[in-house]
Amino acid sequence: MLSIDFIRDNPERVRKALHDKGHEDAGDDLVGQVLTLDEERREKLTNLQDLQHESNEASERIGELMRQNKKDEAQDLIDRSKTLKQRISTLEDEADDAEKRRDAALLRIPNVPHESVPVGHSPDENETLREEGEKPSFDFEPQPHWALAERHDLIAFERGAKVTGAGFPFYLGKGARLQRALVDYFLDLADERGYREMQPPLFANADSARGTGQLPDKEDLMYEIGRDELFPIPTAEVPVTNFFRDEILDEDDLPLKFCAYTPCFRREAGSYGKDVRGLNRLHQFDKVELVRFERPESSYDALEELLADAERPLRQLGLPYRVLLMCTGDMGFTQAKKYDLEVWSAGQERWLEVSSVSNFTSYQARRLNARCRSDPESDTRFVHTLNGSGLALPRVVAALIEQNQQADGTLVLPDALAERTDFKRIGGR
RNA sequence: GGAGAGGUGGCCGAGCGGUUUAAGGCGCUCCCCUGCUAAGGGAGUAUGCCCUUUAACAGGGUAUCGAGGGUUCGAAUCCCUCCCUCUCCGCCA
8 A cells, every 4th residue: 555644745646646547436536535534533543642641640640549548539530530431432443443444545545656657548558668589480370279288188178177167277298297397497597586486375364465465456366265264376476475574674685586486376257268268367377476575766676677587588488578568557556567578379379478577666565564674773664575477387388389389280399498308399209 | 183381572581450661681772991802881772653843853642562352540460252382192295
């Protein structure tokens, strides 16, 4: 969430952010509501604290009188304290209520986009910054990955659907081996760039989901184990970013960089058609995630570095891709700036998102209560959090096998990968 | 899953209804003393929020002793619920 001080000082900027991100509720002025509720809260609080002060002094005095055995005088004060106490209790409830309502409204205000972010309301208004690599051309009709996967018995979609449901495939033989090699490869690349490997829990509690912003607004994204109030993670971002929840970090230790391989679980309600064909959109998929904790002043430099780190595996695998700068309307609630990496799917002739690289500035950190400070004397401030996929596997697998298909239907892996599998070729001899 | 013990400031650790505005120690910061080193002396050392004030500082108040609720004029201390940690037993990859 945003700082209430920031909203107090910059109401118009926040209103603009709300508008640009398309989170305006028709007609009602969320910023105005927050400010009003905030004033209400502060008034009640001041009032309450005055009474608490009075009550504390009375109690202290009573203690004194009791020690001196002046019971009668004490009794008078006790009677007065009792009435005071009732007023305190009422005011407490009111102040509490005002704070809850303020915070509820505050949670509905999105992060403010960075000034370099283009204003726009549809995906068409995202900026394509560059295209890297050459799209392949074939002297035969290239097949989509699901056809190739079936032909070489790499993935069992139907059986997955039988066992769990659509979007939960089995990977088999060289298909499974390929995925394992990719995970290993991506982690090694991240390690080379100074990201410390982490194996996080695959379930997170509600506090954690709130911390990174999956709750309350993206509730439908996650599966839920109601019985234990846990959520299978939709991305490693959730557990990894929550690692430092409620902690104060030493700024000398920043930046802190982590990478984590995890399966990810997403309900993906409402998707259909070509979007969900084959590996395009799954309910369970593997991903290597990069997460960074940064000083506020360096988070945008870190974002550029993170982008480069996310691009590296695509380059090395020789996959054509493009870099998009997301416009205000197409970026998430919690993000201040976001790039998407899209890989070229040669069999489907379309771009597939494989990474999303974002700076959340202090927005997540404030929810997480993750702070930092330069030395014990100075004030604390909220760290800046960033994350990016490096990378999500299924679409990379799809692009890989489509791009590397041969006229005879066999698949030839790029050398970088073949070093890690014990084969270079799938199919044929 | 069963039985027991326990969660106190950066760390250790006392406190078990009102001389606690959380003892004492360690660590850390600043100052003094000292030719250097060692030792010694003094002061300070949590976080959020509210108010006053400011260019910055600062001051006052309030809440927080795992979390939430209750008893009381007053709770770290008593009661209830939950969470977590440790020990022993059982089960298990």
